[in-house]
Amino acid sequence: xxxxxxxxxxxxxRKARTIxxxxxxxxxxxxxxxxxxxxxxFSGGSLNLSAPILVVQARVSFTTPLPxxxxxxxxxxxxxxxxxxxxxxxxxxKDPKNFxxxxxxxxxxWRKTFLECHLSDEQYQAWTTxxxxxxxxxxxAARFGWKIGDRIPLTSQIFPLKDGSRAWTFxxxxxxxxxxxxxxxxxxxxxxxxxxxxxxxQFGQGTGGIFVLRLSxxxxxxxxxxxxxxxxxxxxxETKTQTEKDFTLNFxxxxxxxxxxxxxxTLAVFFSILLVSGNTMSQAVRERIPExxxxxxxxxxxxxxxxxxxxxxxxxxxxxxxxxxxLSVGVLKVISKLPTGIPPISADGSVWLFAAASxxxxxxxxxxxPAFRAKNLSIIEALAVR
Amino acid sequence: MSAIVSLSNVVKxxxxxxxxxxxxxxxxxxxxxxxxxxxxxxxxxxKTTLLNLIGGLDRPSSGEVKVAGERIDQLSxxxxxxxxxxxxxxxxxxxxxxxxxxxxxxxELPLLLTSLSSAQRKKNVQAALTVVGLAERAKHKPAxxxxxxxxxxxxxxxxxxxxxxLVCDEPTGDLDRSTADEILHLxxxxxxxxxxxxxxxxxxxKAAEYASHQLHLDKGQLVEGDVKAAA
Numbered sequence: 148x149x150x151x152x153x154x155x156x157x158x159x160x161r162k163a164r165t166i167x168x169x170x171x172x173x174x175x176x177x178x179x180x181x182x183x184x185x186x187x188x189f190s191g192g193s194l195n196l197s198a199p200i201l202v203v204q205a206r207v208s209f210t211t212p213l214p215x216x217x218x219x220x221x222x223x224x225x226x227x228x229x230x231x232x233x234x235x236x237x238x239x240x241k242d243p244k245n246f247x248x249x250x251x252x253x254x255x256x257w258r259k260t261f262l263e264c265h266l267s268d269e270q271y272q273a274w275t276t277x278x279x280x281x282x283x284x285x286x287x288a289a290r291f292g293w294k295i296g297d298r299i300p301l302t303s304q305i306f307p308l309k310d311g312s313r314a315w316t317f318x319x320x321x322x323x324x325x326x327x328x329x330x331x332x333x334x335x336x337x338x339x340x341x342x343x344x345x346x347x348x349q350f351g352q353g354t355g356g357i358f359v360l361r362l363s364x365x366x367x368x369x370x371x372x373x374x375x376x377x378x379x380x381x382x383x384x385e386t387k388t389q390t391e392k393d394f395t396l397n398f399x400x401x402x403x404x405x406x407x408x409x410x411x412x413t414l415a416v417f418f419s420i421l422l423v424s425g426n427t428m429s430q431a432v433r434e435r436i437p438e439x440x441x442x443x444x445x446x447x448x449x450x451x452x453x454x455x456x457x458x459x460x461x462x463x464x465x466x467x468x469x470x471x472x473x474l475s476v477g478v479l480k481v482i483s484k485l486p487t488g489i490p491p492i493s494a495d496g497s498v499w500l501f502a503a504a505s506x507x508x509x510x511x512x513x514x515x516x517p518a519f520r521a522k523n524l525s526i527i528e529a530l531a532v533r
Numbered sequence: 534m535s536a537i538v539s540l541s542n543v544v545k546x547x548x549x550x551x552x553x554x555x556x557x558x559x560x561x562x563x564x565x566x567x568x569x570x571x572x573x574x575x576x577x578x579x580k581t582t583l584l585n586l587i588g589g590l591d592r593p594s595s596g597e598v599k600v601a602g603e604r605i606d607q608l609s610x611x612x613x614x615x616x617x618x619x620x621x622x623x624x625x626x627x628x629x630x631x632x633x634x635x636x637x638x639x640x641e642l643p644l645l646l647t648s649l650s651s652a653q654r655k656k657n658v659q660a661a662l663t664v665v666g667l668a669e670r671a672k673h674k675p676a677x678x679x680x681x682x683x684x685x686x687x688x689x690x691x692x693x694x695x696x697x698x699l700v701c702d703e704p705t706g707d708l709d710r711s712t713a714d715e716i717l718h719l720x721x722x723x724x725x726x727x728x729x730x731x732x733x734x735x736x737x738x739k740a741a742e743y744a745s746h747q748l749h750l751d752k753g754q755l756v757e758g759d760v761k762a763a764a
Contacts, residue, residue, distance in 0.1 A: 445618065
């Protein structure tokens with residue numbers, strides 16, 4: 148710590164240059180933090196989906212709805228505690244930019260399956276009483292400032308009403324929340340009643356979208372998956388059963404090989420920042436060769452001077468890197484609130500660890516050559532420069 | 534008085550390209566503890582080379598250099614650095630202060646290599662700045678000081694770790710006459726009142742008059758002087 152004032156003063160020797168380098172580093176780590184958080188999400192590491200839930204979709208694509216007649220067979224599979232069905236509604240609220248996930252479900256089945264979400268008895272009753280009633284997650288209701296009793300107009304991009312209109316109108320009967328802190332990951336969703344939806348839509352009657360199975364024991368997931376898919380093998384309704392986590396990841400991966408794209412962008416960013424900060428460190432050392440010689444003259448050892456330059460490089464990278472990472476946390480919060488349909492993204496421990504390793508690695512890469520130059524300089528020759 | 538600096542049959546040569554140039558030729562001198570010696574001579578006579586050997590900044594090609602009882606010509610680079618930190622204070626012609634540090638931070642630099650606490654370092658820095666008469670300018674950066682003040686800060690930096698020897702290379706070469714006299718007077722006080730042994734390179738005969746002894750070099754050899762010459 149006693150060397151910190153020396154390091155700090157040295158860092159700010161050329162203020163403008165240091166500020167511009169810090170801006171570059173901040174921008175690089177802002178990108179790194181955001182992209183790595185997305186990478187962690189697409190790799191499944193940061194998905195908070197641990198409930199014992201399986202998703203059954205049509206083998207060809209989850210956009211192909213499965214018929215409701217599969218329901219009794221699914222309920223009969225040993226280890227299945229409850230079955231719900233979800234048909235993606237694909238609506239927008241007032242304006243196309245106000246997109247969020249909406250699903251047509253059976254209220255009773257929804258309540259028995261999604262135990263991680265809590266809806267009060269009173270609001271549940273209200274939902275089951277009115278056919279146009281819907282429930283929304285607390286996060287979604289807060290986003291649009293909805294309260295119980297509000298009328299919610301939705302324009303479905305997929306399902307017209309029987310009269311050809313796409314303008315559906317619903318009434319908010321309930322707002323659901325976490326059953327235990329952080330448990331309900333569906334708070335950005337809205338659920339409408341399947342019976343009303345199925346009767347009112349122009350086409351697709353009798354299909355339920357995907358099925359969601361809640362298991363009595365999470366260890367049964369593999370066995371139940373095989374059994375379900377085996378039930379419908381070689382039938383017109385072949386299925387693909389997977390955990391909710393895998394289902395979500397496959398949904399996200401439709402966007403392309405994002406991890407590969409992220410890796411390349413990250414490498415490109417690092418290569419650029421390596422050149423920028425490497426140049427800064429080289430210049431910083433080159434222009435103060437006589438000062439480094441003075442430090443050696445008064446007793447700093449070669450190793451001590453090497454360590455000082457490396458520490459300066461580390462300080463620069465950590466300052467820029469930390470600022471960028473903190474900004475990325477804010478950016479990720481904003482992105483997570485956007486109606487992208489992608490699960491919330493956050494910089495978890497693995498992202499911070501990667502960022503910390505990157506800061507240290509970058510500091511070593513940009514600092515090592517100038518540090519060795521400082522270490523090897525001859526006092527006599529360096530002082531003669533002045 | 535016992536010799537604090539002792540050079541015996543010292544040769545120093547440099548290789549430039551294919552040519553080897555001998556700068557000091559079999560030089561032997563002794564400097565007593567508490568002495569104030571002025572090293573004089575024309576350019577290229579080997580004054581600064583000799584000073585660098587005495588200060589442990591360079592090693593001889595052959596011969597022995599003993600300072601404060603230690604054969605410094607036999608020390609490794611790392612040992613020599615640590616030895617300099619303990620035994621030698623350096624004053625340069627162009628002050629060589631760190632431009633981004635305040636006067637007190639500049640003076641504190643040699644103490645960063647010691648195990649002194651922050652409070653103790655601060656106390657010692659204050660004392661050194663008081664000795665050179667610059668306690669009031671402790672927070673100023675070198676650019677905010679005059680040449681004479683900057684050189685005083687450099688002297689405080691050289692003094693702060695209480696070295697055995699002060700090595701000064703043209704300490705008044707960049708100063709006007711009156712400021713130079715102030716600096717030389719300060720060095721004289723440090724020698725007489727604080728008992729510091731000082732070896733000073735200078736071109737200036739007036740500056741040399743402040744020293745208690747003079748040593749004249751020409752073409753790498755001692756030509757005259759009242760310091761004990763063992764050659």
